[in-house]
Amino acid sequence: MEIFKNKRVLITGGVGFIGSHLARKLVELGAKVTIVDSMIPRYGGNLFNIRDIRDQLKVNFSDIRDASANAHLVRDQDYLFNLAGQVSHIDSMTDPLTDLDINCRAQLILLEACRKYNPTIRLVYAGTRQVYGRPDSLPVTESHLVQPVDVNGINKVAGEYYHILYNNVYHIPSTVLRMTNVYGPCQLLKHDGQGFTGIFIRDAILGKPISIFGDGSQLRDFNFVSDVVDALLLSAAQDVAIGKVYNLGHSTHYSLKSFVDILSSLCEFEFNMVPFPEEKKRIDIGDYYSDYSLIKSELGWDPKVSLDDGLAETIRYYKEYIQHYLEEYPA
Template sequence: MSVADFYKGRRVMITGGLGFIGSNLARHLVDLGADILLVDSLIPDYGGNLFNISGIEARVRVNVADVRQASTMNYLVRDREVIFNLAGQVSHIDSMRDPHTDLDINCRSQLTLLEACRHHNPEAKVVYASTRQIYGKPEFLPVTEQHLVRPTDVNGINKAAGEYYHLVYNNVFGVRATALRLTNVYGPRQLMKHNRQGFIAWFIRLALQDQEIQVFGDGSQVRDFVYVDDVVSAFLEAGRCEACDGEAFNVGGDEHLAHRDLVKVLIELAGTGRYRFVEWPPEKKAIDIGSFYADSSRFMRASGWTPRVSFREGLTRTLAFYRQHMAHYVEPSAASAGG
């Protein structure tokens, strides 16, 4: 059965559905004819943004709710066939400054959702958004799923726990679940109000506003970048892949770039911006993992997925989106300052 046939009319729920990846996933599911419920807490400073579903509002249902609320989740999961569980706190720095909130959102909320499925909809398939951060500093590159899980920050620890909850509920309670360990995802609709949720959207904002980009150290750290449409495709494949049940997979890009090279390409494509190398801030250096890129071949073999959008193409699309819609992603004064 094709992806289009599988999702046509299928009852889907996306937690974190007004966020970066969730809203892009929703747009693809609308095109596939799915019955879509978006759940998002719209917590300030997180990624939820009602503009992210501009143009598809009439074709999705939105429930503004906190995934930590058991009574709410018990009700919302009842008739959903596939649940894409993307709600979470993703800032590494915030997790170190406020570890209890990170624990609450990335652990307790996952248990709340899984318990709701266990007791009220055990037939649901759950796909969880995990992260490369659970690996910590790589011992070898590219990183495979055989690498030890040794997080360097509180967020990585709690995301690892959230992932394992899903796999335990798959193995013990029969709630089918798959975890996707995402690397550096970029693209339209990503939060850029601040720089605590990943550096690439922040770099894009600075370039478009013709400001200086500060690159830590000598910019030699290498990352793999994966465009959001490719990540959406990975979630859609995982949601229908029976061989993926009970497994965790890497999902990354097939191009590896040093930060300094990324910035050069970004400034070239944007036509604005400049960069300067600066010393590492101590709080960031303490949790930096150095170079990282993942081997996604295991997921490719299991699901048939492959990344299709090159970094230059993805960055070109992303810049075009923010040139048109920047005002919806930054504070009004900052938007006007950027022209």
């Protein structure tokens, strides 16, 4: 990863979960990093995430919906890791237009800024496996039909398509990663809007009871955040990734119950299985795990961290720092 040394790198959503880990790694690799974050209170930006690297990078507080700021920020950058987004599926249903403005409109604004002011910038976009919805077949390959089950999934796939289109038509070199359940230190825990991994990890740490719907047998794949950072860097570093959409994933799949079982070996909490509420069952996607053989064969990416090791590290982190991740969490 010598390639990033002295390179100018912009990270949108850089004060958030994955963005802050990526920023730290790029600082270590000798890159000149600028992170952009809107600091919208309900979203993932948390200055505690960058407390140790704050002096080694530039922080620019702005919203990716801001066309003028984007136009200025993308100039003279070598790389753009585009991680900013509205990530809550629930919020996308209660406020679909905000989700659209951030996950579609702002993406197009940012790409237009690249087209006009820096068309050779190397771009990597954080997509999501959510675009597949309820899988027709497993494991899910990149040629599985897109059939999103919420507004967020629709807007995220439009965001992907824009990136690939600007690659194909304007030759702005772009790669899309469809991420699956990412977990680790620095994840948002302060509310329940960003998925079950954060909720379960938080409640395990706090010793609150954890409930699983149904028998907890639904399978998922999980990526520890450092493996996702590797995927982002490998994608930006290799030309074969240009214009591609890659699934991330993991060789081992776990049931939700096994996920909670690992947590219960690390923390004390009560664990219940409750009947599936009818309205949740209707939108449940069943099992999901991806086929990530494309990125494995083309970029050599293969996640190194097991769920046991990753959760142990995550719990160690939050046992020390949980108070910095609860500000908005109702007591």
